Amino acid sequence: MNDLDRAEVSPEKDDLGARARILAAAEEVFAQFGYDGGSLRQVALKAEVPVGLVSYHFKGKLGLYRAVFEARVPSIVEQRLAGLALVDLETDPDRKLELLVKSLLVPMLRLRLTEQGRKFAQLLFREVMDPGSAERDIIRSLINPVSVAFMTRFREVLPDRKDVSVDWGYGAMMGAMLYIIGGAGRLKSVTEGRADPDDVQAATENLVSFVLAGLRRRSP
Numbered sequence: 001m002n003d004l005d006r007a008e009v010s011p012e013k014d015d016l017g018a019r020a021r022i023l024a025a026a027e028e029v030f031a032q033f034g035y036d037g038g039s040l041r042q043v044a045l046k047a048e049v050p051v052g053l054v055s056y057h058f059k060g061k062l063g064l065y066r067a068v069f070e071a072r073v074p075s076i077v078e079q080r081l082a083g084l085a086l087v088d089l090e091t092d093p094d095r096k097l098e099l100l101v102k103s104l105l106v107p108m109l110r111l112r113l114t115e116q117g118r119k120f121a122q123l124l125f126r127e128v129m130d131p132g133s134a135e136r137d138i139i140r141s142l143i144n145p146v147s148v149a150f151m152t153r154f155r156e157v158l159p160d161r162k163d164v165s166v167d168w169g170y171g172a173m174m175g176a177m178l179y180i181i182g183g184a185g186r187l188k189s190v191t192e193g194r195a196d197p198d199d200v201q202a203a204t205e206n207l208v209s210f211v212l213a214g215l216r217r218r219s220p
């Protein structure tokens with residue numbers, strides 16, 4: 001048993017700084033190892049707090065894992081909803097579609113601007129791809145509502161497209177975006193540096209252009 005295990009947990013003496021360190025450490029540990037591979041002990045060691053303090057604040061591993069998403073996702077959702085408000089004010093159909101695509105993608109692509117943002121992007125990528133994700137109910141409860149709102153707007157902006165065509169287009173858009181923000185450097189490596197997700201401006205311009213071309217193409 002080490003000092004972190006033996007240390008007495010005294011919530012009265014704890015401060016918000018310790019909680020913030022735990023969340024930052026958890027984001028890094030889970031981004032690297034995933035939910036199943038990460039542990040409270042790893043988080044406590046990285047945050048330099050007793051394991052008991054982690055449990056006190058977050059009531060276990062799932063509570064901590066969910067808290068990382070609850071700290072990050074609302075800001076992304078707020079940015080997306082602000083974008084939707086601008087979309088609703090636009091009257092030109094082409095411009096409306098472009099604003100809709102940017103409102104959906106840009107808040108996520110901008111995660112690559114900071115080191116902590118990149119960690120969360122990798123964590124989000126892991127969670128979306130994890131077969132156990134549905135049991136944790138994080139994506140459905142925190143992200144799906146705004147996703148549904150966007151899909152509804154896409155159907156309105158593309159009235160000539162079948163619903164299933166819009167659905168597939170949305171899925172392709174999300175898949176490309178997740179690969180770019182969370183692919184752990186795979187795209188940069190395979191393109192020998194020509195396509196670097198950390199170049200957020202280039203990533204945004206190219207992905208938005210590609211997506212718009214696909215959405216505007218008449219479905220078969």
